[in-house]
Amino acid sequence: MTRLFAGTPTHGLVLLVLLLAALVAAPLIANDYLLTILILILYFAYAGQAWNIMMGFAGQLSLGHALYVGLGAYTASALYVHFGVAPWLGLLVAVPVAMLAGAVIGFLAFRFGVAGVYFAILTIAFAEFARIGFDHISYVGGSAGFFLPVAQYTQNDLWNLRGRPVMFYYVILALAALAFMLCHLLLRSRMGYFWQAIREDEEAARALGIDTFRYKMYAVVISAGMTAVAGVFFAFFYNNLFPEQVFHISRSIELILAPIIGGVGTLFGPIVGAFLLTGLSEAVTETLHALGFEIPGAKQVFYGICLLVVVMALPDGIWPWLARRLGLERRS
Amino acid sequence: MPLDIYLNVAVSGLLTGLVYGLMALGLSVIFGVVRVVNFAHGEMMTIAMYIAIVLFSAFKLDPLVMMVPIAGVLFALGYVMQAGLINPFISRPEHSQFMLLVAVAIIMVNVLLLIFGPDARSVQTSYAFDSFAFGPIIVDATKVYAACAAIVVSAALFTFFKFSSVGKAIRACADNYTGALVVGLDVKRLYALTFGLGAACVGAAGSMLAIIIDVTPPLGPQYTLLAFVIVITGGLGSMPGALLGGVLIGMTEALAGLLFAPSAKSMFAFAILVLVLLFRPQGIVGKRA
Numbered sequence: 001m002t003r004l005f006a007g008t009p010t011h012g013l014v015l016l017v018l019l020l021a022a023l024v025a026a027p028l029i030a031n032d033y034l035l036t037i038l039i040l041i042l043y044f045a046y047a048g049q050a051w052n053i054m055m056g057f058a059g060q061l062s063l064g065h066a067l068y069v070g071l072g073a074y075t076a077s078a079l080y081v082h083f084g085v086a087p088w089l090g091l092l093v094a095v096p097v098a099m100l101a102g103a104v105i106g107f108l109a110f111r112f113g114v115a116g117v118y119f120a121i122l123t124i125a126f127a128e129f130a131r132i133g134f135d136h137i138s139y140v141g142g143s144a145g146f147f148l149p150v151a152q153y154t155q156n157d158l159w160n161l162r163g164r165p166v167m168f169y170y171v172i173l174a175l176a177a178l179a180f181m182l183c184h185l186l187l188r189s190r191m192g193y194f195w196q197a198i199r200e201d202e203e204a205a206r207a208l209g210i211d212t213f214r215y216k217m218y219a220v221v222i223s224a225g226m227t228a229v230a231g232v233f234f235a236f237f238y239n240n241l242f243p244e245q246v247f248h249i250s251r252s253i254e255l256i257l258a259p260i261i262g263g264v265g266t267l268f269g270p271i272v273g274a275f276l277l278t279g280l281s282e283a284v285t286e287t288l289h290a291l292g293f294e295i296p297g298a299k300q301v302f303y304g305i306c307l308l309v310v311v312m313a314l315p316d317g318i319w320p321w322l323a324r325r326l327g328l329e330r331r332s
Numbered sequence: 333m334p335l336d337i338y339l340n341v342a343v344s345g346l347l348t349g350l351v352y353g354l355m356a357l358g359l360s361v362i363f364g365v366v367r368v369v370n371f372a373h374g375e376m377m378t379i380a381m382y383i384a385i386v387l388f389s390a391f392k393l394d395p396l397v398m399m400v401p402i403a404g405v406l407f408a409l410g411y412v413m414q415a416g417l418i419n420p421f422i423s424r425p426e427h428s429q430f431m432l433l434v435a436v437a438i439i440m441v442n443v444l445l446l447i448f449g450p451d452a453r454s455v456q457t458s459y460a461f462d463s464f465a466f467g468p469i470i471v472d473a474t475k476v477y478a479a480c481a482a483i484v485v486s487a488a489l490f491t492f493f494k495f496s497s498v499g500k501a502i503r504a505c506a507d508n509y510t511g512a513l514v515v516g517l518d519v520k521r522l523y524a525l526t527f528g529l530g531a532a533c534v535g536a537a538g539s540m541l542a543i544i545i546d547v548t549p550p551l552g553p554q555y556t557l558l559a560f561v562i563v564i565t566g567g568l569g570s571m572p573g574a575l576l577g578g579v580l581i582g583m584t585e586a587l588a589g590l591l592f593a594p595s596a597k598s599m600f601a602f603a604i605l606v607l608v609l610l611f612r613p614q615g616i617v618g619k620r621a
């Protein structure tokens with residue numbers, strides 16, 4: 001633990017502990033609606049952290065992360081619905097499935113020298129391919145959707161992930177916290193430094209003797225596996241899956257908004273971004289609702305404008321700027 | 333199935349593909365010069381389509397005639413976008429540019445949704461049900477007109493880049509950014525001009541497509557993806573490649589819709605994209621960078 005936070009200013013640690021305490025205590029005062037929003041925020045913080053490994057650490061822009069969410073979601077749900085396998089066991093299949101998909105995409109792309117914009121578009125292509133493919137797989141409902149059995153739960157069944165929002169809240173909070181710690185460790189590991197070298201200048205990294213192919217593969221596979229866990233959570237929280245929604249490019253974009261707005265390659269970026277974007281989105285919905293101004297599109301227009309402003313004003317994201325304001329820059 | 337049907341579908345796909353090609357040409361020109369991937373490309377096309385629909389329903393103006401003023405409007409939009417929004421992002425990383433254009437795209441789709449609502453709209457021209465017969469092949473008049481218009485616009489653009497001095501200056505920026513600055517070209521303005529021209533292409537393509545297909549706001553993102561598939565298949569940055577890619581993808585989609593389920597047709601386009609990226613990443617006619 002001491003190594004984990006070495007170099008972080010004391011008041012930074014205090015703020016971190018306060019944030020965690022507030023999140024742990026939140027269900028005491030929050031109603032189900034507020035809790036659902038917090039779940040959404042933590043979901044995006046978690047998935048953003050996973051995406052950040054690939055883009056923020058290793059510099060590989062993926063615009064098709066919905067693929068891994070979808071594979072995780074569909075695998076675990078299919079196992080649960082068809083064979084009664086609990087989601088925690090389902091993870092043991094869902095995560096390797098997504099990792100395999102990531103490995104295949106990574107292998108093809110990196111072996112054949114597909115990079116930059118081309119790599120990004122390749123990831124979109126695979127996700128879109130899966131979207132249309134899953135539309136035609138009747139075993140998981142095809143385009144008509146795949147549904148998990150829902151009932152009124154009086155008790156929380158953690159093993160089968162069936163229950164009330166508060167249970168899901170603590171699950172996703174634990175996941176987000178674990179992902180944060182994992183990313184923190186990864187970033188300061190030998191592999192993390194190799195990733196950053198590749199991100200900054202791949203040729204120079206190779207010249208220094210780093211096996212860039214291997215480390216880029218690790219980044220894709222780890223990121224894909226972590227994202228699949230988010231997919232399993234997504235499936236059991238929402239209880240319905242439609243290829244049109246799960247694999248859609250807009251889902252991939254949604255996933256990467258938080259880390260980009262928060263600050264690519266930073267540990268707090270995905271968290272700050274998720275809080276800001278989801279909070280903003282819900283606030284706009286509520287405000288428009290209160291004003292009796294409910295026309296489809298109004299909310300998204302406002303959302304888009306806010307996005308535009310942030311991207312233009314803070315090109316490195318919010319966290320680096322906020323960290324300077326709070327005096328939290330790393331002393332190393 | 334008799335061979336006639338395949339021929340008919342293939343020709344129909346070829347004609348639609350030419351219009352797709354013109355749309356993708358816009359994307360390719362922008363990327364080839366400005367080196368920014370326009371993630372709002374399809375959205376800009378839906379804007380053009382809605383302008384065509386409004387002009388038609390209000391004043392009975394034919395989209396094929398209105399193609400020129402609509403391309404002009406889109407040119408202005410593209411010019412302003414590049415000059416105001418994108419120029420400051422030229423030297424920023426790809427994900428930052430991507431985010432900017434995604435934000436623009438989100439705004440465009442939803443403004444259209446706000447104004448026109450989610451229902452599909454279409455243009456019913458007097459020649460909507462006409463067709464030409466060439467032996468066993470029967471083709472829709474709308475598609476023939478649209479494809480001819482696409483060829484004319486593309487030819488005009490080729491001529492502009494090949495022979496006009498501004499076109500040559502733009503190609504100079506694309507070939508060597510620093511060199512272009514050294515010889516005193518106003519690169520920022522030329523970039524804005526290029527983005528405007530790319531947008532004009534997509535505007536013209538939008539007016540043509542408006543007589544072929546029904547328009548809804550969510551069409552934008554789909555066509556953005558389609559444009560990517562086409563330009564990468566043909567060769568990102570290559571002008572003939574974009575047209576060739578458009579024809580190839582248009583025919584593939586049409587034939588896949590006939591042979592398999594229509595809902596699976598884009599799968600084949602994406603499969604082609606994956607194969608091209610892996611085995612010929614510079615595209616069919618592109619040169620290796």
